[in-house]
Amino acid sequence: MTETYVYFIVALLPLSALMLVLQVNPLHALVIRGLLGAIAALVDAVLGAADVALTEALVGTMLSVTLYAIAVRSSLVLRFGVLTDNKDDGELFHLLRNICRQYHLRFKLISYPDQESLEAALRNKEIQAFAHEQDTNYHTITRVKRLYEILETELSPSITSLTYQNLTNSVEKH
Amino acid sequence: MNGILIAMIITLLIPLYTGFYHDEIWEKMLAFATISCKTAMMILVISVLRDDWMIGVVAIIVLSVGNAGLMLLAHLIKRLDEEKI
Incomplete structure (x- = not known):
């Protein structure tokens, strides 16, 4: 893995995770969680794990965010x-x-x-x-x-x- | 070609910044929409660069699923806003 852009892409992951941790409003945090899922899928795909990227996109971006949105809405x-x-x-x-x-x-x-x-x-x-x-x-x-x-x-x-x-x-x- | 990807990473930082500093929920949704599209496009570019079509198929699925998740979430948040009034 000699490409330099990989380092930049991997650096985005802790950045967005920090953004998620610093959110106080639960609904805003949910949207940032979807954003983190998209970036995690990017990192997985860049590092060659296409199957993990697919799972992250399906579960992290769609399923968990939707379920948590319903939970926040009803509680x-x-x-x-x-x-x-x-x-x-x-x-x-x-x-x-x-x-x-x-x-x-x-x-x-x-x-x-x-x-x-x-x-x-x-x-x-x-x-x-x-x-x-x-x-x-x-x-x-x-x-x-x-x-x-x-x-x-x-x-x-x-x-x-x-x-x-x-x-x-x-x-x-x- | 590395230059193109690094330029794409820098453009990815702009919606990350707006998503973090704006308090309006729809601003955050806009940031989410652009980032999910941009990451999928980056995966597509990388798949073409490496000539690896497995990653390319994943990019297409990530693109469609990201948009589907966004629309579901947008509908839920819209319902929340309507209840407030």
């Missing part, structure tokens, strides 16, 4: 329950959207007709948190401990009061 989401009559974009929802963007989550508002169905949805794990109006203020209840910690630091008490509801006891009863 990194905050489903937030709200009553149908106060679905308009208030300050709370604007703030929540900003917090979700900061943590690379998607924010999805799901409206319910009354208070009972909101609580039932939280118990059945359809939503992670919900907010309802109490006097002039909002009251937010969440069943995820980590979400409670994030919201506690980011949201001021003047906008909403916050409660953590532990559902593990009720789950054990089932």
